[in-house]
Amino acid sequence: MAILEINGLGISFGGLRAVNDVSFSVKPGEIVSVIGPNGAGKTTLFNMISGVYLPSDGEVKLNGENVTAKAPHLLAEKGLTRTFQNLQIFQEMTVLENVLAGFHLSVRPSILSDLLSLPGAKRRSAEAREKAMAFLEKVRLANAAEEEAGNLSYGALKRLEIARALAVGPKVLLLDEPAAGCNAVETEEIDELIAELAQSGIAILLVEHDMKMVMRISNHIVVLDHGEKIAEGTPEAVSKNPDVIAAYLGAEEEPAHADG
Amino acid sequence: MSANSKWVQLAVLAGIMLVLPVFFPSGYYYRVGALVYVNALSVIGLVILIGYAGQISLGHAGFAGIGAYACALAPVHLGIHPALAVLLGAVISGVLAILIGRPILRLKGYYLAVATLGFGILVSMVLSNERGLTGGPDGMAVPDLGLRQVLRGMGLKLSGGEFWYIANALVLLVAIWIALNLFHSATGRAMRALHGSETAARTVGIDVARYKLQAFVISAVYASVAGSLLALQNGFITPDVAGFMHSVEMVTMAVLGGVGSVLGATLGAAILTLLPQVLTVLADYEQLVLGLIMILVMIFLPLGLLPSIAARIRWRGV
Structure with missing residues (x-):
């Protein structure tokens, strides 16, 4: 099927x-x-x-x-998600944050708990962070996690895009x-x-x-x-x-x- | 890491706020300090809109005007306490931001700038023309908050300047705490993601229109509360608070300090509030020097003061 x-x-x-x-x-x-x-x-x-x-x-x-x-x-x-022929990276965010953005749907952010940093929001973010690191390991970018994405090489950004797409599940x-x-x-x-x-x-x-x-x-x-x-x-x-x-x-x- | 740097930033700022009055030569400087904090408040709203979500507004003074006149009008006409009027102004601004944000946030770049500009002008025109209600261009008196009398009753005697210095500093700290929370949250990431690439943001499931609107509404509420505080501390308000020049001033403060950085924006607000006071010795050349400083900053420190300096000394997380 x-x-x-x-x-x-x-x-x-x-x-x-x-x-x-x-x-x-x-x-x-x-x-x-x-x-x-x-x-x-x-x-x-x-x-x-x-x-x-x-x-x-x-x-x-x-x-x-x-x-x-x-x-x-x-x-x-x-x-259904995709990557792009001409890279579409969130340049000013860190490598980790790029992948975290990919978890948007599973985190289901609520504006109020995010503004006030309520425990629920923090917990969901921490969970996503762990999973995001696992995806970064998979594309061998874990050691660049805290770097600004714009500083990465072209090949690394290609892998980062795939990691971000995987985060969507x-x-x-x-x-x-x-x-x-x-x-x-x-x-x-x-x-x-x-x-x-x-x-x-x-x-x-x-x-x-x-x-x-x-x-x-x-x-x-x-x-x-x-x-x-x-x-x-x-x-x-x-x-x-x-x-x-x-x-x-x-x-x-x-x-x-x-x-x- | 991020949580720590948030508390460090807040602690540093609170420390500066606490120590600063030691250097004040006269009570007048408390007033200036209070004005810096109120300006910083609205500018931090713009950091969320411009710096996080990448959307421009040249009409945010309109929301400041709504907040200001809510405090002037609601206590008289609705009989509510001025503190509640701050809340009422914020709610009206928020609802208005939703109503106008939905259609105009579809626009991009300078089209959005012009649409927001139109909104700001509209508000200031209404405030100028509804003489019966607002007193027109001559402005109107704003009732006292009454909190100072309560404190005096408790044995705490504060001058007007001292009271507003403390009150605005506290509100600003809370506002910065909220803005920093947002920055490191999933919602903030969605805003920053759509700033980076709307196309990519959509493919990871981010509803771009929704997050643009949220940023717009939050920044409108910040501007509204700042307008309310300004009205209450001055005890008097004119439609200039909603005027185009005020909108431009807000954006300039944000850009000068560093539009992606909450502390940078605070610095920008401080400089552009204080500079005119300092430059009064230059009399006729005040505007000229102000313009020159801004041109030089934009040429040599295009990210804004704080982020550029931070990048130079490789100090991250500002």
């Missing part, structure tokens, strides 16, 4: 059809990757699934419930190029982390340019080109698909342009 179902999702920006009639699904514990040449509509697809963009048509189902175009904070409540996790800009060692670490998360039962939807990584860890691959799904299947099947090869070779002849 799929936890995330995408049915006929599409969006137009003015006259431009950025994504058209894309359907696929993700099961708990599964890693599904969306690949495609630059500008194929991968990030746009992510933005629709995570409630940032309003789809023109189609639907997104989470656990069987239609959640199309629900606000991102409501999707988080239902167990997601059932579905969307990772938008988690290894972009990371060196080989960092990529391998992220790679292992993602596999571990999937093993714990989280459904993972991944956009990634590192083909080696995608082929290695994905259970299922969806290929987009010009906003359309041109193929899907296991890594082997997709890598041998003539349409996919053509799309990638064709794309290489075009001048490089910004990723969509």
Whole structure:
């Protein structure tokens, strides 16, 4: 039984059809990757699934419930969260506070007890702090916990984003190029982390340019080109698909342009 | 760690408040000190709005005006005690902040600045024009709080200046305690998170509109209480308290001291309250020097005085 179902999702920006009639699904514990040449509509697809963009048509189902175009904070409540291709870190907060912010939903803050620092609020914060440290251990950032997040290296911030997303307690996790800009060692670490998360039962939807990584860890691959799904299947099947090869070779002849 | 630094900050500030009067050459300085604390109170409200949640307001003097006139009007027309009038003003300001905050906090950056500016001007115009009720631009008298007489009855004789110095210092300490609690709480983290990235804040489940509104309402209540205290200690109030210049002054104090820092904001309020008193020797050039100081601080210490100095000596947690 799929936890995330995408049915006929599409969006137009003015006259431009950025994504058209894309359907696929993700099961708990599964890693599904969306690949495609630059500008194929991968990030746009992510933005629709995570409630940032309003789809023109189609639907997104989470656990069987239609959640199309629900606000991102409501999707988080239902167990769907994401990371970003261009980092979205709370720069002026400490590393620990970034992850603590991820516990917002489980802490359920009450304004009055927070203003007066009542024991209940303190206790909930302390509990979250312990769990947050555990997540920081997992992404090997525990020793940087009290540092201002803005001072961290790019690779470390990528891991911090994942830790923060885990704090939400997601059932579905969307990772938008988690290894972009990371060196080989960092990529391998992220790679292992993602596999571990999937093993714990989280459904993972991944956009990634590192083909080696995608082929290695994905259970299922969806290929987009010009906003359309041109193929899907296991890594082997997709890598041998003539349409996919053509799309990638064709794309290489075009001048490089910004990723969509 | 955070809890300790909170109490250290409060203790340091309380110590300064306690020692300062030793250096006062005359009773007049108690009045100046009381004014510093009242200004710091409204500025700390702005630290929560601007420094924590990253939202701007150029109309917060409007809330100060509501607090001030609540203390002037409610005892006369509703027959309630001035102390209750402070509470009434705070409630009215809070409710008003919810009503206007909902629509205008959807705006960002300078659009929000202009919308809040409009609100402030609206309040000061109402106060100026409702002559029958408020006495118009000439202002009106504010009833005495009466607490000083009670203390005298108990054998504690305080001058007006001394009384307000103590009263405002106590209120300010409580206000700072609350602001520091908020900073280290889940609610405060949600506000600071949306300041850092609204997009990311949403993905972790933070209802951005809700926390912007909470920050706006809290800061409105701070401004309102500050306006009430100002009215009560002066015994007289004019619509200037709600005027645009007062709003700008509040934001300037916050930015000068360091808008992310509660103690910095207190320092900013102290400097901008005291500087005009000191600069009176320069007579005509007072405004010029004041402007120059502010320009220099913004160029060389863009984070504000206290955070910049703290960063320079690597002293964290201010």
